[in-house]
Amino acid sequence: MENIDLEIKILDYLQGRLSETERKEVEGLQRTSQAFTAKFNEVKQVWEGLDIRQVPETGPEMRTNFKAMLNTFELEQAHSQTNQFASTWKKLTGLLVYRTRYNWAYSILLLIIGAMIMYLFLKPQRSVIEDLSQQLNDKKQTIMLTMLENPTATERMKAVNYTHELHTVNDKVINALLATLNTDDNENVRLVTLDALVKLADNPKVREGLVASIVNQDSELMQIALADAMLQLQEKKSVRSLKKILKEQPDMNDMSKRKLEQTVQKLETI
Amino acid sequence: MMMSRSIKIIVIALLALIAFKPAKCQDKKEMTVKLTEPAKAGKLDVEIFNGTINVVGYSGTDVIVSYKGIYYPINSNQNPGNIDAKDASKKDSNLDVSQADNVVKIVVEKPRIVDLVIKVPRNFSVVLKNLTAGDIKVANVNGDHEISMAAGNITMSNISGSVSAHTNKGNIKVDMNSVKKGTPLAFSNVGGIIEVGLPLTLKANVKLQTEFGKANSEFDVEPKSSAGNLITGKINGGGAEILMKSIGGDIYLRKTK
Numbered sequence: 001m002e003n004i005d006l007e008i009k010i011l012d013y014l015q016g017r018l019s020e021t022e023r024k025e026v027e028g029l030q031r032t033s034q035a036f037t038a039k040f041n042e043v044k045q046v047w048e049g050l051d052i053r054q055v056p057e058t059g060p061e062m063r064t065n066f067k068a069m070l071n072t073f074e075l076e077q078a079h080s081q082t083n084q085f086a087s088t089w090k091k092l093t094g095l096l097v098y099r100t101r102y103n104w105a106y107s108i109l110l111l112i113i114g115a116m117i118m119y120l121f122l123k124p125q126r127s128v129i130e131d132l133s134q135q136l137n138d139k140k141q142t143i144m145l146t147m148l149e150n151p152t153a154t155e156r157m158k159a160v161n162y163t164h165e166l167h168t169v170n171d172k173v174i175n176a177l178l179a180t181l182n183t184d185d186n187e188n189v190r191l192v193t194l195d196a197l198v199k200l201a202d203n204p205k206v207r208e209g210l211v212a213s214i215v216n217q218d219s220e221l222m223q224i225a226l227a228d229a230m231l232q233l234q235e236k237k238s239v240r241s242l243k244k245i246l247k248e249q250p251d252m253n254d255m256s257k258r259k260l261e262q263t264v265q266k267l268e269t270i
Numbered sequence: 271m272m273m274s275r276s277i278k279i280i281v282i283a284l285l286a287l288i289a290f291k292p293a294k295c296q297d298k299k300e301m302t303v304k305l306t307e308p309a310k311a312g313k314l315d316v317e318i319f320n321g322t323i324n325v326v327g328y329s330g331t332d333v334i335v336s337y338k339g340i341y342y343p344i345n346s347n348q349n350p351g352n353i354d355a356k357d358a359s360k361k362d363s364n365l366d367v368s369q370a371d372n373v374v375k376i377v378v379e380k381p382r383i384v385d386l387v388i389k390v391p392r393n394f395s396v397v398l399k400n401l402t403a404g405d406i407k408v409a410n411v412n413g414d415h416e417i418s419m420a421a422g423n424i425t426m427s428n429i430s431g432s433v434s435a436h437t438n439k440g441n442i443k444v445d446m447n448s449v450k451k452g453t454p455l456a457f458s459n460v461g462g463i464i465e466v467g468l469p470l471t472l473k474a475n476v477k478l479q480t481e482f483g484k485a486n487s488e489f490d491v492e493p494k495s496s497a498g499n500l501i502t503g504k505i506n507g508g509g510a511e512i513l514m515k516s517i518g519g520d521i522y523l524r525k526t527k
Contacts, residue, residue: 154433186434220517255460
């Protein structure tokens with residue numbers, strides 16, 4: 001500890017940072033104590049050694065050298081960058097040069113790009129048209145369902161005939177038509193409805209509804225018309241209902257009876 | 271004093287009774303029904319159990335209902351189709367006629383029989399229903415007409431607007447001067463002739479179908495698909511649907527002269 005304090009003191013002395021009394025004390029110790037003198041010389045040596053390291057002056061020669069070095073570096077950098085651009089450009093242009101073996105690759109690429117353009121631009125437009133036509137169809141269906149409630153028979157017929165203008169018919173419309181077929185109190189409206197439903201008979205629900213309707217009809221005209229429709233649709237399931245009518249209505253008009261019997265016969269031989 | 275006061279009350283009560291008398295006719299052969307809005311078109315809605323109905327359009331604005339009487343058949347259980355039965359008894363001769371918003375309604379319920387003659391303004395829709403038997407005649411009206419009956423003939427002449435006519439057993443003969451644009455027409459029966467006259471220039475899609483009779487058209491039907499008992503196609507380029515359907519009768523589509 002004392003040693004370190006001593007060394008600091010010696011360093012301060014060497015740098016001339018000590019007060020007059022301290023300096024005299026150090027000089028006194030130098031003279032009296034051999035150990036101190038040895039320490040003093042040791043520190044002095046280190047201090048002077050440190051002092052030797054001098055920064056060389058930057059002469060004009062050095063500056064020129066540095067500039068030359070910098071220029072060379074910059075040039076090298078710039079050169080390597082142009083090289084990179086050139087090689088990339090070369091690669092890119094290389095792609096556009098006609099090469100037989102790339103034919104297929106190009107064609108497929110073009111097809112994919114075309115398909116993407118189609119998807120991005122044409123698809124949304126088509127779906128807009130589809131949306132509009134669907135909206136129109138929905139509107140027509142709503143109008144048709146409202147018209148079916150009209151108290152005037154010819155207006156209800158108009159509603160039923162409106163189904164020919166619909167490109168798709170939903171369950172709501174089919175249910176409404178089947179309800180009209182079974183419950184409308186006007187015979188002619190029911191007849192017209194039957195005609196409309198026969199045209200929709202691709203739908204299994206319509207077929208089922210038509211078969212089920214046979215026993216619901218209490219007028220001969222409707223029964224015969226339905227029998228006719230069954231024959232037209234080759235619907236064998238209707239035979240039982242048609243036979244039931246023949247059995248339960250013995251006082252039926254002769255012509256109607258004959259027509260029903262003929263129909264049953266034809267359906268049974270299918 | 272007391273006497274004269276009670277007489278006054280009786281007189282006032284009687285007057286009130288007369289004033290608020292419902293549209294009910296007792297022993298009268300004819301009654302006049304005023305319309306709520308005489309300038310506008312109206313509708314006649316008649317449903318009878320049995321009897322004849324004869325409706326004629328005229329230049330007036332009231333509906334005039336006349337009837338020969340309302341009869342009960344001798345035995346109400348007997349076949350109601352037998353109209354001769356009305357000669358036997360004449361009990362209740364009331365006819366209920368009501369009018370609301372230009373709709374004149376007449377209902378004669380089972381088992382009564384009635385013969386009606388009704389005059390209506392020309393712009394009138396005629397809706398007639400006969401549940402059993404009798405003939406129906408309609409003339410000189412413009413509107414949406416609906417005739418349906420179980421048995422009897424339907425004769426309509428000088429008609430405008432739209433028509434739906436059905437009878438089970440009986441002839442249908444209709445002559446139309448003009449048809450409401452875009453409105454379907456339908457005529458059907460089981461047995462009996464169907465003969466319909468339509469304006470020369472009417473555009474329509476027609477379907478004439480009979481099971482055991484023959485279908486005939488004075489109009490050129492294009493494209494004609496005809497099998498003797500079936501004619502379907504367009505007349506004058508096509509338009510609203512016209513259905514003429516019979517089981518046993520012949521069908522005639524004619525041009526109105």
